[in-house]
Amino acid sequence: MSIVHVKINGIPVEVEAGTTVLHAARAAGVRIPTLCYHDDLVPFGSCGLCIVKQEGSAKIIRACAAPVHEGLSVITDDPEIFEVRKTILELILSTHPSSCLTCIRNGECELQDLAAEFGIREQPYEVRLSDEPKDTSSASIVLDPEKCIKCGRCVQVCQDLQGTFALEFIGRGDGTCMAPAAMLALDDSPCVKCGQCAAHCPVGAIYEKDEIGAFRAAVSDPKKKVVVQIAPSIRVGLSETFGLPAGTVTTGKIYAALKQLGAYAVHDTNFSADLTIIEEGHELVGRITKGGAMPLLTSCCPSWIDYVEKYYPDLLDHVSSCKSPMQMHGAITKTFYAEKAGLDPSEIFAVAIMPCTAKKYESKRDENMKASGFQDVDLVLTTRELGRLIKNSPVDFLKLEEEEADSPIGEYSGAGTIFGATGGVMEAAVRTAYNVVTGKEMERVEVEAVRGLDEIKKGTVDFDGTPIRVAVVHGLSHAKEVLDEIREANANGTKAPYEFIEIMACRGGCIAGGGQPYGANDILRKERSEGLYADDKKSTFRCSHQNPSILKLYEDFLGSPNGEKAHHLLHTTYQERPLYKA
Amino acid sequence: MSESNENKFSPELLSFINEWKDKPGNLIMVLHKVQEEQDYISREAADQVAALLDVPLATIWGVVSFYHFFKLTKPGKHNIQICMGTACYLKGAQPLIDELAKQLAIEVNEVTDDGLFSLEAVRCVGCCGLAPVLTVGGEVFGKVTKDQIAGIIAKYK
Numbered sequence: 001m002s003i004v005h006v007k008i009n010g011i012p013v014e015v016e017a018g019t020t021v022l023h024a025a026r027a028a029g030v031r032i033p034t035l036c037y038h039d040d041l042v043p044f045g046s047c048g049l050c051i052v053k054q055e056g057s058a059k060i061i062r063a064c065a066a067p068v069h070e071g072l073s074v075i076t077d078d079p080e081i082f083e084v085r086k087t088i089l090e091l092i093l094s095t096h097p098s099s100c101l102t103c104i105r106n107g108e109c110e111l112q113d114l115a116a117e118f119g120i121r122e123q124p125y126e127v128r129l130s131d132e133p134k135d136t137s138s139a140s141i142v143l144d145p146e147k148c149i150k151c152g153r154c155v156q157v158c159q160d161l162q163g164t165f166a167l168e169f170i171g172r173g174d175g176t177c178m179a180p181a182a183m184l185a186l187d188d189s190p191c192v193k194c195g196q197c198a199a200h201c202p203v204g205a206i207y208e209k210d211e212i213g214a215f216r217a218a219v220s221d222p223k224k225k226v227v228v229q230i231a232p233s234i235r236v237g238l239s240e241t242f243g244l245p246a247g248t249v250t251t252g253k254i255y256a257a258l259k260q261l262g263a264y265a266v267h268d269t270n271f272s273a274d275l276t277i278i279e280e281g282h283e284l285v286g287r288i289t290k291g292g293a294m295p296l297l298t299s300c301c302p303s304w305i306d307y308v309e310k311y312y313p314d315l316l317d318h319v320s321s322c323k324s325p326m327q328m329h330g331a332i333t334k335t336f337y338a339e340k341a342g343l344d345p346s347e348i349f350a351v352a353i354m355p356c357t358a359k360k361y362e363s364k365r366d367e368n369m370k371a372s373g374f375q376d377v378d379l380v381l382t383t384r385e386l387g388r389l390i391k392n393s394p395v396d397f398l399k400l401e402e403e404e405a406d407s408p409i410g411e412y413s414g415a416g417t418i419f420g421a422t423g424g425v426m427e428a429a430v431r432t433a434y435n436v437v438t439g440k441e442m443e444r445v446e447v448e449a450v451r452g453l454d455e456i457k458k459g460t461v462d463f464d465g466t467p468i469r470v471a472v473v474h475g476l477s478h479a480k481e482v483l484d485e486i487r488e489a490n491a492n493g494t495k496a497p498y499e500f501i502e503i504m505a506c507r508g509g510c511i512a513g514g515g516q517p518y519g520a521n522d523i524l525r526k527e528r529s530e531g532l533y534a535d536d537k538k539s540t541f542r543c544s545h546q547n548p549s550i551l552k553l554y555e556d557f558l559g560s561p562n563g564e565k566a567h568h569l570l571h572t573t574y575q576e577r578p579l580y581k582a
Numbered sequence: 583m584s585e586s587n588e589n590k591f592s593p594e595l596l597s598f599i600n601e602w603k604d605k606p607g608n609l610i611m612v613l614h615k616v617q618e619e620q621d622y623i624s625r626e627a628a629d630q631v632a633a634l635l636d637v638p639l640a641t642i643w644g645v646v647s648f649y650h651f652f653k654l655t656k657p658g659k660h661n662i663q664i665c666m667g668t669a670c671y672l673k674g675a676q677p678l679i680d681e682l683a684k685q686l687a688i689e690v691n692e693v694t695d696d697g698l699f700s701l702e703a704v705r706c707v708g709c710c711g712l713a714p715v716l717t718v719g720g721e722v723f724g725k726v727t728k729d730q731i732a733g734i735i736a737k738y739k
Binding site: 159165166167168169170171172180181182189190579580 | 625628638639640641642643644647648
């Protein structure tokens with residue numbers, strides 16, 4: 001890579017050739033306002049807010065998309081640039097409602113921030129709002145075209161990051177909508193409910209289905225015992241909502257907050273992540289020794305499951321029959337836990353706090369989600385909803401004393417914790433499968449090859465002479481490469497060169513799930529993941545099969561891994577689903 | 583998706599699509615050809631193109647909803663196009679549209695219940711000397727006045 005010398009507002013800076021003006025400016029410590037730009041996406045240049053002047057040229061260029069060249073000198077701010085940017089904002093506001101006070105993004109809106117920053121005090125242009133209705137068909141996500149500023153982030157996310165092609169620019173001019181094909185409802189489209197569109201939307205045009213009200217109703221119902229589980233990545237996600245540095249682990253405070261919010265008991269999904277590993281580890285070893293479709297694909301991520309059911313139904317035999325930790329937890333809550341706690345399962349209202357919008361859909365997806373004889377998980381709230389719920393309550397989160405999760409389904413190993421990061425399920429599975437196969441413990445439990453943000457991570461783990469070839473994929477668009485490999489091998493009657501593949505829909509894994517606090521980029525993803533890995537490192541038990549509560553669960557209740565009872569409660573089935581329902 | 587006979591692609595169309603399958607820019611070409619054969623892009627047709635070219639349906643819909651040229655509903659047996667180019671507009675194209683809409687009991691871009699007529703406002707058709715102009719099928723009517731409308735409609739009934 002060659003280095004070029006450029007000047008930003010007269011400040012000399014050296015950057016690699018091909019760097020955009022925006023990033024060169026950042027390197028020079030100069031901030032350029034942006035709106036449509038997002039670190040995760042290829043610059044699209046739809047808003048024009050980042051315009052700058054090139055010295056010696058009459059041209060105005062978009063800093064997000066323009067690459068620098070040797071000798072380039074850029075002015076990022078002068079009265080004229082300010083006026084142009086302000087006009088751009090005023091024009092955007094002419095098609096955007098001013099209902100900030102009642103908007104779900106109030107206080108967390110990129111457009112609102114910019115309007116404040118530019119000191120916009122009036123709307124000089126006639127306001128014309130879209131009269132397209134909201135799309136509330138999905139169990140997970142709401143589309144509100146009225147608030148859409150047509151930046152195109154959601155379309156890029158849906159197509160380029162997720163390879164899902166549910167959303168597209170439909171129509172033209174100011175009638176353009178970010179919507180599914182053929183005027184179909186989102187729920188009838190290929191949408192996998194990952195919520196990355198919502199997480200990337202700068203305004204309130206796409207957001208999670210807000211179900212805080214159902215939580216409030218449940219905790220104030222004297223006939224209900226609200227039992228809550230929190231997912232691995234919540235402990236590093238929620239902290240940002242309360243101004244703590246990204247990656248800060250707040251597990252004990254979250255338990256305490258939920259108790260104060262009226263929960264009867266608080267458990268940890270990490271426990272069921274451990275349970276998943278026992279089941280999935282045995283399934284993997286079973287397939288290796290006794291046969292079955294190989295490679296085995298993980299099944300923790302509901303968006304990935306929705307994707308494979310729609311796009312690769314011919315590979316469903318490869319997908320682990322294990323339910324996600326959330327669903328396993330729900331089934332155990334209303335059977336084993338109910339019995340231990342002396343509760344009638346019908347009075348338990350099971351709530352799951354998840355980093356994920358698709359979990360809302362998953363909890364109601366079919367009859368398998370009623371394995372306990374009841375709805376195993378009654379309500380799913382995302383991290384963002386929990387954040388709002390706490391902020392709406394008397395709970396002073398930062399001052400809370402840490403508490404413990406309630407037994408007997410609250411204890412977890414470090415392996416359960418790292419489920420929240422890409423590669424975490426694989427690493428946890430390896431730690432336990434190694435033990436199942438060899439009867440020994442790994443000397444060093446860290447599996448570095450599957451950590452980090454490379455899109456597809458491949459590696460081989462040595463199980464005492466038996467090589468286990470693994471692959472880890474995050475960001476659904478990258479799944480295609482590996483899945484096509486399996487499909488081709490199947491067609492040729494050969495085997496794809498893997499034993500076990502982990503797929504998570506969201507880039508970085510659940511730590512950057514569609515329901516996590518806004519603003520995730522690779523820097524935050526790294527920090528949130530490091531929080532989980534640090535938490536794992538200081539755990540008493542690093543492997544799922546060492547978790548005493550898990551051992552007791554099998555001893556007292558489940559019997560053997562993959563046994564009949566386990567199969568009934570903890571495993572599920574899949575079915576081909578059409579890309580478009582209508 | 584049920585495939586009605588009506589939207590079945592002809593062997594010629596299928597071989598055209600096959601010929602263009604791997605060429606860049608094929609989507610627009612193929613969609614043009616589909617509309618040429620079927621008068622519009624039906625959902626069934628879009629599904630077939632998606633499958634034949636291995637392009638997401640969303641991408642196809644993005645294209646057909648962007649370009650005015652593509653029609654998403656089946657036009658009437660006789661598609662009436664009223665020129666709204668500058669000359670025709672100034673010479674009173676709007677009153678013609680209003681009269682047609684009244685007599686056919688449809689709005690612009692709609693089709694009569696019997697499927698016989700559809701109404702479309704178009705850009706300059708290139709014979710400004712005859713303004714205001716309307717076309718039915720391929721036939722051009724020039725210097726049209728409001729009281730000729732009933733006669734023009736009757737001709738195609």
